[in-house]
Amino acid sequence: MARKSLALSEVYRLLEPGPVVLLTTARKGRANVMTMSWHTMMEFEPPLVGCVVSNRNFTFNILKSTGECVINIPTVELAVRVVGCGNTSGRDVDKFQTFHLTPAPASRVQAPLVEECYAHLECRVVDARMAAKYNFFILEVIKAWINPSRKHPRTIHHTGRGVFLVAGKTIKLRSKMK
Amino acid sequence: MARKSLALSEVYRLLEPGPVVLLTTARKGRANVMTMSWHTMMEFEPPLVGCVVSNRNFTFNILKSTGECVINIPTVELAVRVVGCGNTSGRDVDKFQTFHLTPAPASRVQAPLVEECYAHLECRVVDARMAAKYNFFILEVIKAWINPSRKHPRTIHHTGRGVFLVAGKTIKLRSKMK
Numbered sequence A, B: 001m002a003r004k005s006l007a008l009s010e011v012y013r014l015l016e017p018g019p020v021v022l023l024t025t026a027r028k029g030r031a032n033v034m035t036m037s038w039h040t041m042m043e044f045e046p047p048l049v050g051c052v053v054s055n056r057n058f059t060f061n062i063l064k065s066t067g068e069c070v071i072n073i074p075t076v077e078l079a080v081r082v083v084g085c086g087n088t089s090g091r092d093v094d095k096f097q098t099f100h101l102t103p104a105p106a107s108r109v110q111a112p113l114v115e116e117c118y119a120h121l122e123c124r125v126v127d128a129r130m131a132a133k134y135n136f137f138i139l140e141v142i143k144a145w146i147n148p149s150r151k152h153p154r155t156i157h158h159t160g161r162g163v164f165l166v167a168g169k170t171i172k173l174r175s176k177m178k
Helices: A058-066 A076-086 B058-066 B076-086
Strands: A021-027 A030-036 A039-043 A048-052 A068-073 A119-127 A136-146 A156-158 A163-172 B021-027 B030-036 B039-043 B048-052 B068-073 B119-127 B136-146 B156-158 B163-172
Touching (some): A030 A058, A030 A076, A039 B048, A048 A119, A068 A136, A076 A156, B030 B058, B030 B076, B048 B119, B076 B163
Antiparallel strands (some): A156 A163, B021 B068, B068 B119
């Protein structure tokens, strides 16, 4: 897939609107992917992202021990597979195989990119002090990729119980906001 | 406006999709409102919300000293006023007056509800230990309100520089996810 590097100063524009994402990790040559909606930008540049990965998730210990992951952003075409990844555990299945997702090598971390997604943020954990109490990790995005052919990616935004808002039209207003 | 109480266990469904929100605070009888996009759910029940309020914002010190706020969720009809609130400071103007927003009394906190919004979450700060380093506050939602007549609220999701995704159609998939 055509991928181009995205300036780190632009990363907030991908995550600020709250899309469901696929979080990938890898340990000992085995990759996993989980569905995640609980994340927020915390700083523009270098981009910091806070996210909740429950200690019930297979990913929790992998993220804690490797300190690396990739945030992949899917669009509505992948919705069924996104829900599939959210309803299964990497303890039981290889989700890449099960849901026909393609791992592609990242440049700075061991965790793979999910080829089918339109954007990818390679991250390392920079603060895990809130992991014990809140399952909260602070990530720094160290490399970002985007598929430039996707002008209006229809991201999906989970509102619970399998219901998603689909990004519709956009509006542009005069603003001094970044 | 018709408002009904919303079960705290349902609060995540409002914030998980990443809408822009209006955060209200009050001190010494003076209310303020700021525009915020950097927030995430952190726990289902009691609902915990993590959010970034920059120390450059007038709200920062008020939130820190009062430990109270209201998260109000606007829809696309309010977009111009939301951007207005994001481009001005409560140091300089009374934003309720300037942008024709109506403060209404909350039940558990001093900060007001913004009448024009379709949902309101009364919050108290439960952890400010990350405020110094990351401008990050953890809020507990102690009372939630929703306008039951709004079946498909078209929330807005900021992607930077005044561009917003507008929530479009919804899709529902079979899911075990909460």
